[in-house]
Amino acid sequence: MRVTVFGCGRWGTFHAWHADHIGHDVMLWGRPGSKNLQELQATGRNAYQEIPASVTLTDDLEKAVRHAELCLVVVSSQGMRSLLERIRNVEGAAGKVYVLCMKGLEIETGKRLSEVFCECMPKTRVAVWVGPGHVQDFLRGIPNCMVIASSDAQVTELVIEAMKSPLIRYYYGTDLIGTELGAAVKNVVGLAAGMLDGFHYGSLKGALMARGTKELSRLVEAMGGDRMTIYGLCHLGDYEATLFSPHSHNRRFGEDLIRGIPFTKLAEGVHTVRAVMELSKEYHVELPIARAVYDIVHGGEDPKTVLTGLFLREQKPE
Template identity: 60%
Template sequence: MKVAVLGCGRWGSFHAWYARRIGHQVMLWGRPGSQHLTELRQKGRNEYLVLPADVELTDDLAAAVAFAEIVVISISSQRLREFCGQLKNLPQLEQKKFVLCMKGLEIDTGKRLSTIFGEELGTDKQVAVWVGPGHVQDFVREIPNCMVIASKEMQLTKELVKAFGSPLIRFYFGEDLLGTEIGAAAKNVMGLAAGMLDGMGYSSLKGALMARGTRELSRLIEKMGGDKMTVYGLSHLGDYEATLFSPFSHNRCFGEAFIKGEHFAKLAEGVYTVEALMDIARDYHLELPICATVYAIIHEHRDPREELLKLFLRDNKAEQD
């Protein structure tokens, strides 16, 4: 099968590496002038992996999409709408299967990525999301993990699971697209909070953060019309080890660096996602205490120690409230 991967950063290069590893023909696209693409062309590798020599590299978007039966998109979630604007004039899109391999919500609208794709390209029936735990650094060392693919159409989900499943990644069928996307995006916010606790020396509170974080998001997903149990699956709770504890987690590292007053240059999607979540919470008249605390610290410049301690010293309540 022919797979085009659009985006050649950490995860994009991994998806190209993985698709070729399991036997697909692969073309990897990067925008013209991309430093990531230049590095791969010059060295055949980046800081994460060695790219198979027969992965074709291109900066021609039309050629990459025309090449593929399956199009994997792995870019910054905040750039998806603009990027779809570049895609929608390309021919034969209706014949392609699209997979979004990012986690996030659009700032200002709070919309999910599959919703944005549907709005811009006219349909959300040919797009799926691929999320769940795992780090590039572990996969390339042959350490296996479990992930989830979800879409509106179960037939599409099953086709993609069949296409990408292997002994390295066991895929599950996601049955709740809304809950899968919200959970996957929101776990990055929990990663920021975990990093803040690490930065303060309060790492033992991460157990409480996990328990209350899942409860907080289950209420939101239910309010939005999804299945509240989805948050306890691979897209959210299943990804906590990789996000709340791993030294490879960009969001956890950002949160820790923020507390310590250090600069962290790599992309931490949770910084943007928490803005969207607060807008959603207001729309649904729902309290999200952990998300609100992270937002107050990062975007309102509130005192981190005071805000985090206030969060964990809230009034007593029943655990399931």
């Protein structure tokens, strides 16, 4: 199968490697002037891996779209809409199958990424791909489990069949609301976990995990999803990779914030928490952990006071 990966950062490059590894004809697209693409073109690798010579690198969007039968979109959540608005103008773009491999919400609208996709490219087949795992671990041959979800079961089946691999066991997702919210908001909980690490309060992560799943399950239910989805791979199952791993950008952002160290890599939770607070207002669901992260990261409030306040709230039934 011909596969195009849109986005040549850490995860985009891994997805290109993985698709090539399982036998597909792969093209990897990066925007013109992308430093990531320039590095791959000049050296054949990035900080994490080598890119196979059989993977075609390009900054030509039309060429990338025309190449593909299956399109893996691996750009930042906030940059997805503008990319799709360009892709949809390419002849034949609507006939492809698209897989959104990011975790986040659109800040301006609070919309899930599949909702943004359907606005930009209506009546086009789309799935989301979420779940635990780090590039570094996959490249060492450590397998993991992930979820492919779509509102169309045939699309889910097509994507899983195309991407089946000894490295990844896929599960079929049927609840797009819970799957996408769970994947996005676990990054917010990751920020809080990193802050706890910064204060050497790691023993509080257990309570953070228990309450994080609880509060998010209420929001998912209020939005029409299945609250139990949060206890699966999209959220709780991804906590180790996000709340504990040294590879987690969100955890590291939180820790470095407390330590006063600038963090320059992408931590999606920083953006996502703004959209989450809008959803909290819209659906009248209290989200104490998300509120605490928002108040610290965007409100400039004292991290120690806010974080310890989370664990000293009034007593009530669990």
